[in-house]
Amino acid sequence: MKHVYSGKIRDLYQDDNGDLILVASDKVSVYDVVLPTPIPDKGKLLTQLSLWWFEQLADVVPNHVISSTDVPAEWAGRAVRCRPLKMLTVECIARGYLAGLGLKEYEKQGSVSGVALPAGLVEGSKLPEPIFTPTTKATEGHDEFITFDEVVSEFGADMTTRLRDLTLEIYSRGAAVARERGIIIADTKVEFGIDAEGRVVLADEVLTSDSSRFWAVDEWEPGRPGGQRAMDKQFVRDWSSTLTDWDRTYPGPEIPADIVAATRARYVEAYERITGNTWES
Known part of the structure; x- marks a missing residue:
């Protein structure tokens, strides 16, 4: 190996x-x-x-x-x-609600990845319809928002349209299933590659608590103080943002035992709600 x-x-x-x-x-x-x-x-x-x-x-x-x-x-x-794939160097992101870096971009630009959005939206607002907001796939530093046309310039119109349509279909299908089980999928990131036959193939992970934002349907409230209750790694981000002695560079801080336990519990909750299976470690 x-x-x-x-x-x-x-x-x-x-x-x-x-x-x-x-x-x-x-x-x-x-x-x-x-x-x-x-x-x-x-x-x-x-x-x-x-x-x-x-x-x-x-x-x-x-x-x-x-x-x-x-x-x-x-x-x-x-x-x-x-299977081995030729991975496409773009992060394909679908957003149905406004949160995280998408919210920050909206507050600065009134848009995300060049997609104009209505005025007056707040953290947790549901968007009029899901949007495709690609970013770069950085090997160093942070991913950066890019527009549909910028993706076209690298991969061509047909491939970019295919990536957008697949990303939005994956999100919409997943969001509908999850909502029936009490979870809002606010946004998600997916990655694609090309196989030996030239097909676009979904790779890496899909609709997980690392690649998505999961919120409880019955607790969702746009503009909620402190943000939505997260069943994903946003919980760890929120904890780390309270630290005054960490500048968000390596090395990161140790996570306290209670935050570890609460994070694991949220990942288990999301898994069990979505799949209907009981988690057995």
Whole structure:
């Protein structure tokens, strides 16, 4: 097994057959800094929720999964055997509600990724319709918002339209399923690659608590003081933003035990609500 790549959360290996093994860790990152304290079961929760969604979305777009069980035993539950792809260097983001960096961009520009939005929106506002707000996929530093036309200049009109349409379909399908189960998916990020046949393929993770914002339907309130109750890693971001002695650069702070436990509980809550399965670590 050859180690190919290390990301903030996942490691990528390749076996002698050319298959890739994508392994999710229990690490958590905020502001592009990996914190030193793991969240128990996080890697397995992300992997199992992604696998559930890959099945739900199989009629929308092919995915990279070959097997979730044919992986080395030490990575069972947190690894996926997948097909090699030529990954597209753009973060495909769909937003149905205004939050996070999208909110900050709106407050500055009145738009997100060049998509004009109505005046008077606040944190948590539902948008008139879901929007496609791509960003760069930075290897260093932070991702930056880019417009649809800027994506066209790199990938062409047909491919960019395909990426936008797939991103919005994945979001809309996922948001409808989750809402029936008491969760608002405020926004989500997906990644695509091109396979050996030239098809666009969904890769990495999909509709998880790391790649999405999950809010409880019955607690949602636009402009809610302190923001919406998060069932995702926003909870860790919010905790870290209260620290006066950390400048959001490496090394990050240790996460207190109570924040670790509360974060894990939110990830479990999202998994159980969405899938209907009881989490067994």
